[in-house]
Amino acid sequence: MSETILKATNISKVYGKHKALDKVSVEIKRGMIYGLIGENGAGKSSFMRVIMGLISIDEGQIELFGESGATGLQRARRKMGQSIETPALYPELTARENLRVQAANGGVSEREIDDLLRLMNLENTGKKKAKNFSLGMRQRLAIASALITHPEFLILDEPTNGLDPSGIVEMREIIGRLVTERGMTVLLSSHLLDELSQVATHYGILHHGKLISEFSREELADQTRQYIELETPEVQAAVVVLNELGIRDYEVVSERGINIYERLDDAAAINRSLVLADVDVTRIGATRQKLEDYFLQLTGGTTHA
Numbered sequence: 001m002s003e004t005i006l007k008a009t010n011i012s013k014v015y016g017k018h019k020a021l022d023k024v025s026v027e028i029k030r031g032m033i034y035g036l037i038g039e040n041g042a043g044k045s046s047f048m049r050v051i052m053g054l055i056s057i058d059e060g061q062i063e064l065f066g067e068s069g070a071t072g073l074q075r076a077r078r079k080m081g082q083s084i085e086t087p088a089l090y091p092e093l094t095a096r097e098n099l100r101v102q103a104a105n106g107g108v109s110e111r112e113i114d115d116l117l118r119l120m121n122l123e124n125t126g127k128k129k130a131k132n133f134s135l136g137m138r139q140r141l142a143i144a145s146a147l148i149t150h151p152e153f154l155i156l157d158e159p160t161n162g163l164d165p166s167g168i169v170e171m172r173e174i175i176g177r178l179v180t181e182r183g184m185t186v187l188l189s190s191h192l193l194d195e196l197s198q199v200a201t202h203y204g205i206l207h208h209g210k211l212i213s214e215f216s217r218e219e220l221a222d223q224t225r226q227y228i229e230l231e232t233p234e235v236q237a238a239v240v241v242l243n244e245l246g247i248r249d250y251e252v253v254s255e256r257g258i259n260i261y262e263r264l265d266d267a268a269a270i271n272r273s274l275v276l277a278d279v280d281v282t283r284i285g286a287t288r289q290k291l292e293d294y295f296l297q298l299t300g301g302t303t304h305a
């Protein structure tokens with residue numbers, strides 16, 4: 001991962017008196033899937049629009065594919081696709097027919113339509129017209145339309161919004177494929193950290209127009225790591241047993257609570273040892289910090305994602 005695809009520096013956007021973006025800096029390298037997370041109104045769409053050149057900025061610099069300045073950015077944006085302003089889907093046409101029209105509009109060949117239909121899990125939609133598609137199918141068709149011109153960098157605004165759990169999983173898989181099969185770079189947004197948790201390689205948390213935190217997938221996994229949650233009225237006695245079992249990576253988190261960060265598959269055996277030592281256990285089990293709790297922690301816990 002070396003080439004910088006997007007370098008946005010100190011981007012600010014003001015609507016009247018409202019600062020929708022406040023000195024936002026983001027760097028995206030080739031092959032990254034960058035997830036922009038923020039509650040409604042945090043500025044996600046504004047940032048994406050700014051990057052695509054759909055709205056102007058009040059402050060800051062944008063560099064795309066190493067290019068800057070009006071002409072350079074215009075050239076660079078030809079290598080980009082987006083689903084911010086969803087291309088009009090023709091409701092009376094099938095998925096294939098829609099893509100044919102998009103190919104004609106984009107002045108590109110129809111050669112890849114089959115591959116795009118497969119990539120987007122739309123190959124079996126046959127004669128079904130777009131007006132009869134589910135929301136997930138419509139979103140996938142919109143992405144297929146954005147891909148018809150072979151973009152290297154794709155911007156997707158809330159691609160999982162409104163989808164049911166299986167639709168979300170499908171969308172995540174598809175986005176993963178864009179990177180593995182097509183070598184693309186993706187910037188996408190969601191108001192839920194959890195929805196992008198298994199797809200993005202990097203995250204930026206946007207809150208009231210400010211980028212308040214950035215972390216990688218690995219850092220997120222560390223922050224929200226799995227542990228065994230042990231609840232007992234006899235914390236001191238339990239600690240003695242844990243030490244006897246050779247468990248070192250644990251933390252007493254409350255008067256009745258201990259989090260154990262190792263031997264995650266051994267909760268039953270740990271429970272047996274505690275009971276044998278006459279330590280009351282009111283609850284024991286593997287758990288993981290909820291991503292949305294982590295999000296609230298980052299944003300100050302005052303708002304809901």
Ligand SMILES: Nc1ncnc2c1ncn2[C@@H]1O[C@H](COP(=O)(O)OP(=O)(O)OP(=O)(O)O)[C@@H](O)[C@H]1O
Nearest residue numbers: 015018020038039040041042043044045046047191
């Ligand atoms: N054209 C506009 N004129 C005035 N205010 C705007 C305009 N577009 C956006 N805003 C305001 O700027 C802020 C950021 O909006 P933006 O759409 O970028 O947020 P978002 O994170 O994408 O939220 P959502 O998920 O609701 O789309 C919001 O307070 C919004 O009301």
